[in-house]
Amino acid sequence: MPSSDYDSACLPDxxxxxxxxxxxxxxxxxxxxxxxxxxxxxxxxxxxxTLKDDIYVRYQSFSTQNELEKEMxxxxxxxIDIGAVYSHRPxxxxxxxxxxxxxxxxxxxFDIDMTDxxxxxxxxxxxDICSKCWTLMTIAIRILDRALRDDFGFHHLLWVxxxxxxxxxxxxxxxxxxxSVAARSAVAEYLSLVKGGEETVKKVVLTDPIHPFIRxxxxxxxxxxxxxxxQAQDILGRKESVDKVLALMPExxxxxxxxxxxxxxxxxxxxxxxxxxxxxxxGTAKKGQYFEKEIMLQYCYPRLDVNVSKGVNHLLKSPFxxxxxxxxxxxxxxxKELDKFDPFAVPTISLICEELDRPRPGEEEEKSxxxxxxxxxxxxxxxIRDYKRTSLAKYVRYFDQFLxxxxxxxxxxxxxxxxxxxxx
Amino acid sequence: xxxxxxxKKLATNPQTELYTQPLQFYVQPPLENISLSEFETFAVxxxxxxxxxxxxxxxxxxxxxNYLSKLESESKNLNFPxxxxxxxKKSGSTECDKRRKDHISHFILRLAYCQTEDLRRWFIQQEVxxxxxxxxxxxxxxxxxxxxxxNELHYNTITTEEKAALKDKLINSSYAVSGITVTDQDVYxxxxxDALDLVRTRKVYLKAxxxxxxxxxxxxxxxxxxxxxxxKALALTARSLPAVHSDERLQPLLNHLSHAYxxxxxxxxxxxxxxxxxxxxxLSGKSFPLCMRQLHQALRENHHLRHGGRMQYGLFLKGxxxxxxxxxxxxxxxxxxxxxxADKFDKAYxxxxxxxxxKEGKRTDYTPYSCMKVxxxxxxxxxxxxxxxxxxxxxxxxxxxxxxxxxxPSGINQILELVKGMHYxxxxxxxxxxxxxxxxxxxxxxHPNQYFIESQKVLGGGKDIKRExxxxxxxxxxxxxxxxxxAREAAPNSSQHLAEMTEDxxxxxxxx
Numbered sequence: 001m002p003s004s005d006y007d008s009a010c011l012p013d014x015x016x017x018x019x020x021x022x023x024x025x026x027x028x029x030x031x032x033x034x035x036x037x038x039x040x041x042x043x044x045x046x047x048x049x050t051l052k053d054d055i056y057v058r059y060q061s062f063s064t065q066n067e068l069e070k071e072m073x074x075x076x077x078x079x080i081d082i083g084a085v086y087s088h089r090p091x092x093x094x095x096x097x098x099x100x101x102x103x104x105x106x107x108x109x110f111d112i113d114m115t116d117x118x119x120x121x122x123x124x125x126x127x128d129i130c131s132k133c134w135t136l137m138t139i140a141i142r143i144l145d146r147a148l149r150d151d152f153g154f155h156h157l158l159w160v161x162x163x164x165x166x167x168x169x170x171x172x173x174x175x176x177x178x179x180s181v182a183a184r185s186a187v188a189e190y191l192s193l194v195k196g197g198e199e200t201v202k203k204v205v206l207t208d209p210i211h212p213f214i215r216x217x218x219x220x221x222x223x224x225x226x227x228x229x230x231q232a233q234d235i236l237g238r239k240e241s242v243d244k245v246l247a248l249m250p251e252x253x254x255x256x257x258x259x260x261x262x263x264x265x266x267x268x269x270x271x272x273x274x275x276x277x278x279x280x281x282x283g284t285a286k287k288g289q290y291f292e293k294e295i296m297l298q299y300c301y302p303r304l305d306v307n308v309s310k311g312v313n314h315l316l317k318s319p320f321x322x323x324x325x326x327x328x329x330x331x332x333x334x335x336k337e338l339d340k341f342d343p344f345a346v347p348t349i350s351l352i353c354e355e356l357d358r359p360r361p362g363e364e365e366e367k368s369x370x371x372x373x374x375x376x377x378x379x380x381x382x383x384i385r386d387y388k389r390t391s392l393a394k395y396v397r398y399f400d401q402f403l404x405x406x407x408x409x410x411x412x413x414x415x416x417x418x419x420x421x422x423x424x
Numbered sequence: 425x426x427x428x429x430x431x432k433k434l435a436t437n438p439q440t441e442l443y444t445q446p447l448q449f450y451v452q453p454p455l456e457n458i459s460l461s462e463f464e465t466f467a468v469x470x471x472x473x474x475x476x477x478x479x480x481x482x483x484x485x486x487x488x489x490n491y492l493s494k495l496e497s498e499s500k501n502l503n504f505p506x507x508x509x510x511x512x513k514k515s516g517s518t519e520c521d522k523r524r525k526d527h528i529s530h531f532i533l534r535l536a537y538c539q540t541e542d543l544r545r546w547f548i549q550q551e552v553x554x555x556x557x558x559x560x561x562x563x564x565x566x567x568x569x570x571x572x573x574x575n576e577l578h579y580n581t582i583t584t585e586e587k588a589a590l591k592d593k594l595i596n597s598s599y600a601v602s603g604i605t606v607t608d609q610d611v612y613x614x615x616x617x618d619a620l621d622l623v624r625t626r627k628v629y630l631k632a633x634x635x636x637x638x639x640x641x642x643x644x645x646x647x648x649x650x651x652x653x654x655x656k657a658l659a660l661t662a663r664s665l666p667a668v669h670s671d672e673r674l675q676p677l678l679n680h681l682s683h684a685y686x687x688x689x690x691x692x693x694x695x696x697x698x699x700x701x702x703x704x705x706x707l708s709g710k711s712f713p714l715c716m717r718q719l720h721q722a723l724r725e726n727h728h729l730r731h732g733g734r735m736q737y738g739l740f741l742k743g744x745x746x747x748x749x750x751x752x753x754x755x756x757x758x759x760x761x762x763x764x765x766a767d768k769f770d771k772a773y774x775x776x777x778x779x780x781x782x783k784e785g786k787r788t789d790y791t792p793y794s795c796m797k798v799x800x801x802x803x804x805x806x807x808x809x810x811x812x813x814x815x816x817x818x819x820x821x822x823x824x825x826x827x828x829x830x831x832x833p834s835g836i837n838q839i840l841e842l843v844k845g846m847h848y849x850x851x852x853x854x855x856x857x858x859x860x861x862x863x864x865x866x867x868x869x870x871h872p873n874q875y876f877i878e879s880q881k882v883l884g885g886g887k888d889i890k891r892e893x894x895x896x897x898x899x900x901x902x903x904x905x906x907x908x909x910x911a912r913e914a915a916p917n918s919s920q921h922l923a924e925m926t927e928d929x930x931x932x933x934x935x936x
Contacts, residue, residue, distance in 0.1 A: 213626060
């Protein structure tokens with residue numbers, strides 16, 4: 001069987017192997033424990049699991065890494081979601097007085113889903129993606145990553161491929177984890193430019209003056225627009241898609257362009273004509289006329305699911321969870337290589353399980369050494385070696401780097417704490 | 425408020441000192457004795473004022489000219505402070521009286537509105553809006569600085585060099601700054617969490633987690649402080665509430681005050697089972713408001729609705745009388761015609777339908793959404809059909825839709841005019857008038873379920889619904905009449921007086 005072929009019927013057979021030998025529990029715990037800076041941070045965290053036949057179990061929680069590991073290896077969840085850190089242990093939520101069990105903190109999260117772009121991509125629809133429309137995700141990450149860092153001052157951003165048609169962002173800074181619902185929704189709204197549902201045609205409206213955030217975002221879009229929108233999506237090629245673009249302009253401009261487009265078929269030149277019209281309009285009109293920018297943004301600007309970001313208690317699919325439909329692992333993305341990221345190259349569970357079974361030269365010798373050592377130690381080490389033998393390795397390595405960055409930030413805090421303790 | 429313990433300490437009249445400014449943070453509770461009737465009038469008047477604040481906030485852009493003038497005249501009518509100095513010779517109430525009334529009434533409503541999360545949220549929102557209005561109109565600009573000073577509100581300003589470096593960014597981030605004014609204005613630097621209103625609307629420059637706020641926008645941070653303090657104070661008040669509730673004179677009034685804001689509750693299902701599933705298609709054309717008609721159509725076309733749509737439409741259907749069993753059947757039969765099979769429906773969607781009826785989760789019996797909620801919260805995004813068509817549609821699409829629904833061209837123009845002025849509820853009411861051929865209806869629209877009931881009344885369909893409404897109205901009229909005659913005949917006995925007062929209040933909210 002070729003390794004990339006994934007068959008969802010095999011998932012129940014592969015999951016035990018994945019959770020027993022490949023899932024990076026140590027890093028996973030290291031992340032969610034946040035250096036132990038706050039007491040019970042891991043213990044009060046909600047996990048929820050989706051089991052076979054869409055059975056959904058909420059409010060799971062674990063006191064140690066070992067406990068989490070045992071449970072996951074026992075029930076082999078199809079999907080893992082991470083929820084909030086609560087005031088009490090989530091698995092005991094029924095035992096505390098109602099009203100006192102409350103979600104206190106969670107990473108600030110963003111969910112960008114390709115289905116939300118269906119009205120502006122012609123290559124695929126719904127759950128399908130291709131390398132053409134994936135550019136939209138690249139643009140989204142570039143814009144949001146910049147804004148979250150430069151405008152909001154966050155540092156620890158974990159971008160994760162969802163396994164199918166989108167990306168998630170986990171903002172892990174302490175300040176982000178402590179944000180109120182109101183603050184989360186304010187951040188999400190600050191970042192949202194594309195507004196309106198099926199009943200709205202023109203979804204981006206800019207007003208004077210153009211905010212520095214929008215300027216910065218436009219910078220990013222401009223780098224991709226010609227290659228992505230004009231060439232790959234060909235938005236100024238076919239008649240229907242041209243009409244969709246024209247519908248976003250003022251009446252008089254639209255009429256003029258409709259005529260001139262009859263002589264000119266080349267998308268690049270057509271776009272130049274639009275820009276020309278925009279320049280003319282901006283020279284005469286008193287108030288801001290930014291239709292060319294509005295078009296660029298409507299076609300390329302990230303579309304956020306605001307409701308996911310708002311709620312402290314909203315669940316989001318965990319990194320390293322397997323997507324049951326595609327079999328791909330939900331892996332952290334290294335932004336240094338963002339433009340090279342290919343969702344179709346992300347390893348599937350069947351691939352990495354197969355890689356594990358491939359014999360490797362030199363393995364025999366290692367095995368003989370192993371027997372001499374303490375058994376538990378050996379098991380731990382074998383596990384590390386296990387994922388290193390698969391294509392999962394580079395994603396775990398990147399996750400490690402991310403965690404190291406966070407560790408540096410709480411080192412100071414821990415030192416302060418221990419100093420205080422020594423005084424007594 | 426502490427009624428007995430602190431009263432004795434009151435040796436001198438602190439009023440002059442307490443009320444030197446037309447606006448305050450309400451840090452000190454009032455310590456004087458007041459009569460029960462004054463207690464009542466103050467409370468009811470403030471509630472009327474807050475209700476006005478809420479209504480104006482929906483109909484107009486906050487702080488627009490109309491908003492300001494309407495709120496000013498309402499404040500004036502109810503004898504609350506409304507401009508910098510205004511001793512009203514005619515009504516005989518001095519500025520000090522007004523400020524006293526403002527002070528005392530605020531603290532009374534705190535008692536009434538501290539009890540639940542919902543009440544607190546409503547109260548804080550309206551008080552914050554009222555405070556914003558006053559900060560902008562009642563305080564002169566030099567008084568603003570004085571106000572900050574007096575309330576010990578200090579914010580960090582940035583240096584002239586920093587300002588020069590950020591000049592362009594600042595100018596492009598806020599309406600409050602232009603090339604000329606930027607050099608003279610102080611710019612404050614606060615964590616972005618303290619200026620959420622400006623962040624949300626992108627009206628401030630953000631850098632590395634800090635918002636740079638020009639002095640002209642300082643009201644935002646002041647409001648943020650006001651909101652935080654009020655929210656904390658309400659939580660504290662809630663704890664001392666049992667002491668107040670033991671006072672049998674106050675408890676009924678306070679309870680009544682707190683119930684007054686919600687308006688009619690359309691979750692009470694008098695009509696359960698009076699509507700059959702076959703009727704829904706025809707009812708949707710005749711008696712559904714546009715928002716529900718749109719959702720119904722989208723559901724029939726796509727055999728699916730996303731969460732926001734299911735909530736808005738599902739609760740509406742519950743409100744007009746669908747039983748849980750009917751609702752389950754309704755949603756299932758539509759969804760399985762699309763991509764969802766019966767098994768998947770039972771697993772993924774049936775839960776949320778039962779949830780809506782209070783049969784799952786925390787078992788809250790959810791109320792159908794009001795217009796305000798539909799207009800203000802959870803705006804539709806890609807793939808959504810919910811929301812208010814007058815608020816969330818492109819005018820061109822709305823026009824087309826109205827044409828399809830056979831609204832006359834002049835009617836369409838009237839509606840679009842209202843939409844332009846952001847009077848979405850009035851636009852919907854106009855749509856009602858035009859489609860039902862009546863002029864000047866006797867109600868003012870604020871709920872999709874109200875639209876349905878009124879429509880059924882006009883069309884004479886659903887006779888049961890009609891009869892029920894009539895009797896309930898008649899009984900209300902009776903009791904109102906009784907209440908007022910009784911009050912006229914008898915000496916102003918306190919409980920009857922209260923009855924009258926609350927009747928007034930009720931009728932006020934029905935008009936509003």
